[in-house]
Amino acid sequence: MAREFAKWFSTLVRPPVHPFNLAIEENIPYSKWQYKMGQKTIENYLNFTTKDQMFKDKEVLDIGCGASGKSLYYASLGAKKVTGIEVVSYYKEEAENLANELGLSDKFEFVIGDAAKMPFADQSFDTVIMNDAMEHVDDPLGVLEEINRVLKVGGRLYVNFPPYYHPYGAHLSDVMGTPWVQLFFSEETLAGVYRDLVKDLPDGKKRIDFRIGKDEKGKDYFKYINHMTLKRFKKIKKAQPMKIIYEREIPLRWYFTPLAKIPLIKEMFVKMFVCVMEKEK
Numbered sequence: 001m002a003r004e005f006a007k008w009f010s011t012l013v014r015p016p017v018h019p020f021n022l023a024i025e026e027n028i029p030y031s032k033w034q035y036k037m038g039q040k041t042i043e044n045y046l047n048f049t050t051k052d053q054m055f056k057d058k059e060v061l062d063i064g065c066g067a068s069g070k071s072l073y074y075a076s077l078g079a080k081k082v083t084g085i086e087v088v089s090y091y092k093e094e095a096e097n098l099a100n101e102l103g104l105s106d107k108f109e110f111v112i113g114d115a116a117k118m119p120f121a122d123q124s125f126d127t128v129i130m131n132d133a134m135e136h137v138d139d140p141l142g143v144l145e146e147i148n149r150v151l152k153v154g155g156r157l158y159v160n161f162p163p164y165y166h167p168y169g170a171h172l173s174d175v176m177g178t179p180w181v182q183l184f185f186s187e188e189t190l191a192g193v194y195r196d197l198v199k200d201l202p203d204g205k206k207r208i209d210f211r212i213g214k215d216e217k218g219k220d221y222f223k224y225i226n227h228m229t230l231k232r233f234k235k236i237k238k239a240q241p242m243k244i245i246y247e248r249e250i251p252l253r254w255y256f257t258p259l260a261k262i263p264l265i266k267e268m269f270v271k272m273f274v275c276v277m278e279k280e281k
Contacts, residue, residue, distance in 0.1 A: 006185045007193045013177035020174045024202055030091075031098040034069025041070050041131040044274045045158055048246045054158065055079045058126035061150065063115045063143070064133025068095035068108070074129070075099075075107040083125075085111045085118060088210065116142035123152045134161040135169075135228040144240035144277075151279040157242060160274045164227045165267035167252070171225055174198075174207070180268065191220035229267055242277035249273055 015021070019033040042054065056078040062071040065084030068091065075082040084095065089112045099108045113119055116139040128147050137143045147157050162169050167179030172190065175197040181190065191212050198204040213223030230249065237244060250272045251260035260269040 002185075003189055003192050003196070006181075006189050007196060009184065010172075010176040010178050010181045010190070010193055011197070013179065015173050015175060015177035016168070018174040020203065020207065029067070029094060029098070031067035031069040031072075031094045034067055035073050035098065035102075036069070038070045038073025038076075041073075041160075042129075042158070044160055044248070044250060044272060045246075045276065048276060051077050054127055054129075054156075059083075059124060059152075061085065061120070061125040061128045061147075063128060063130045063147070064136055065091075065095070065110070067091040067098070068110055069098060070131060071095070071110075072099055072102055072104050072108060075104045076102070079107060079127075081107050081109070083109045083111060083120075085113050085115055087112070087114060090206075116146055118146050118150060120150045122149055123155075124150045126152055126155045128155070128157045130157070130159040130161075132161060134159055134233070135164065135171075135225055137226065140226065140228065140233070141236050141239055144236065144242070148241045148279055151242075153279055153281060155279050156245075157277040157279075158275075159277070160272050161228055161233075162272055163230050163267045163270050164225075165229065166271060167268075170222070171211075183268075187221050188219045191222060195220075230270060230273055231267070233273065237275070240277075241279075243280050244275065245278050246276040247274065 019030050022028040022033055023030055055074050057080050060074055060079045060082040062074065062082060062084045065071045065086045068084040071082045071084040092110045092112060095110045099105045115137055128151060134140060170182035172181065172194060195208055198207045211222055211224045212220050215221045249260060249270045251257045252269050252271045256269045260266050
């Protein structure tokens with residue numbers, strides 16, 4: 001009964017456009033959707049820096065690159081080379097196919113790996129970017145320490161993420177359109193609802209395997225997300241070794257700005273946290 005109510009509630013609102021659904025409904029590969037959206041992944045930095053400062057003639061690392069459409073967009077901006085690192089191995093073929101199609105294979109490499117244990121030498125990169133990836137890594141502090149290791153002195157990390165209590169911060173909006181659904185139901189219940197909603201889709205098994213795991217008690221949970229909040233990241237920032245040179249909390253809409261500043265509820269009304277860090281030594 002609880003699951004059926006949760007299913008009804010979570011689908012009261014039509015889901016926003018989502019790349020998983022576009023791949024089925026309009027035959028738009030995830031990699032091509034990412035490439036098309038490449039500008040949006042960096043636009044929140046452009047009142048602080050420029051595209052050239054971020055990418056031109058730079059060795060770039062894209063952490064959590066997915067199918068690497070955004071990595072290839074960065075390569076198109078004049079990067080010397082862009083390396084994408086991703087734990088989901090089946091994106092590799094799609095990424096490399098798009099690189100060939102765009103004529104960017106010589107500037108791109110896809111690496112399957114864990115961002116907390118990267119197979120790169122010290123001081124390998126000028127720029128590291130984590131677009132919508134910090135909320136997915138298992139060891140956020142470990143990842144930041146690894147980034148510091150692989151960055152060159154003076155190199156920069158660009159990181160942005162939607163807080164967990166963002167209206168769609170649970171990352172279920174491919175099938176659940178009701179905002180803030182994670183506030184109303186347990187993760188186990190939502191995992192069950194998610195299974196029910198996607199199981200008959202052409203890629204339903206892939207979505208389930210990607211997102212749902214079992215905890216130590218055998219209960220379903222969303223293994224692909226770490227519940228990153230502004231409060232949690234504030235603590236992580238203090239423990240990591242790089243210098244913070246820019247940060248910004250972007251509200252959902254301009255008229256939510258007052259609510260996005262109230263400590264007890266701000267997590268619900270911040271659309272994106274944006275931060276730039278620099279390696280000093």
